Amino acid sequence: MLVPDLARGAMLALIAAANTHYWFRPDPKASEIYEGLLSALMNLLVDGRVYPVFALLLGFGLARSAHGSIRAGLATGLDSKQAERRAAEMLRRRGLWLLAFGAVHALAFTQDILGTYGLITVLVAGVVASARRRTALVLAVLVCTLSTSFLAVVGPEAVLARSHGQAAQALFDEQLVGVAANLVIWTVATPATVLSSMALPSALLGAWLAGRGPIEQPHRYRRELAGVVLVGLIVPTAVLLLLWEDMGGTGVLARSLVAWHQGLAGLMAGTAYLALIALSASYRAAGTGALSRALAATGKRSLSAYLSQTVLLALTAGTLRVCGVGALALSWQLCVAAAVWSASVLTCSLMERNGVQGPAEQVLRRLAASGVR
Secondary structure: OHHHHHHHHHHHHHHHHHHHHHHOEEOOOOOHHHHHHHHHHHHHHOOOOHHHHHHHHHHHHHHHHHHHHHHHHHHOOOOHHHHHHHHHHHHHHHHHHHHHHHHHHHOOOOOOOHHHHHHHHHHHHHHHHOOOHHHHHHHHHHHHHHHHHHHHHHHHHHOOOOOOOHHHHHHHHHOHHHHHHHHHHHHHHHHHHHHHOOHHHHHHHHHHHOOOOOOOOHHHOHHHHHHHHHHHHHHHHHHHHHOHHHOOOOOHHHHHHHHHHHOHHHHHHHHHHHHHHHHHOOOOOOOOOHHHHHHHHHHHOHHHHHHHHHHHHHHHHHHHHHOOOOEEOHHHHHHHHHHHHHHHHHHHHHHHHOOOOOHHHHHHHHHHHOOOO
């Protein structure tokens, strides 16, 4: 499907931008004004925005997979309850294997997101497979409220600091100790992220959206999509700009702003990103250009592309370290991110041209399907 594939391919650029700083220390000689501006843009456009987009797509994809599994089960003679249980089992197996992928990935990169999405898949499998849309929507609102309340109570301490160079330090300096520490941190951080971020409510919202039309047939919902884009981008940006100076405090206002920025504002902005891509895909020319075809090819192989980004970032950081470069200005870090993302897009485009599927997707699909009766 065009919209999810385009969204995954495009949002992987923001994933690369968000992850690059874990591999490089900041350059103390860089311009403070320029670096501050770029950091503010990252805070506004990337931080707390990428999780919701991919979680929306996760929930949407789970709902469609469950629907396909139920149809196949009914065709083989199962009744509706049996077909739903079979679909839920398939989703849970997928989630557990995604957790396993995340654990392996976390050995090199503790900020892994696969574990979070795997755990979410296990948690929502029953609701998604039973197609209880109203339940999914109510749960999304409830979890969003609880997560936002948690952020409001904890305040600025709830936002993970930008641990510049942490991944490179663990992998290249601490080596085996760092790798073991990565797994321990990931084991704690994964359920904490599910509880405190907008990933879980976004996944439930994505499941609720499946079959309603805006993602499958965006040309019929252009006015609604445009409204979501305007509200989802303008409101969070306006609030952040108006109250930016209060973000660094420790009082009630600062805590509320952190809860807003990392909570509901992130969900609104992530939804707006997805709506913007759906809106762009609503026209006939969408999917025919070279860039859109490349993004769609990358989206089809987003798991493989995501894992390859870690490999490329680790190789880049290691090579630069050998050359005596361990610190990079944020502008150069973003250049590295752009190069890494471009390399993954080019590779996926070549794979699409030659009819080659993503290796990680193939393995996950086979593992999830095995054992489901």
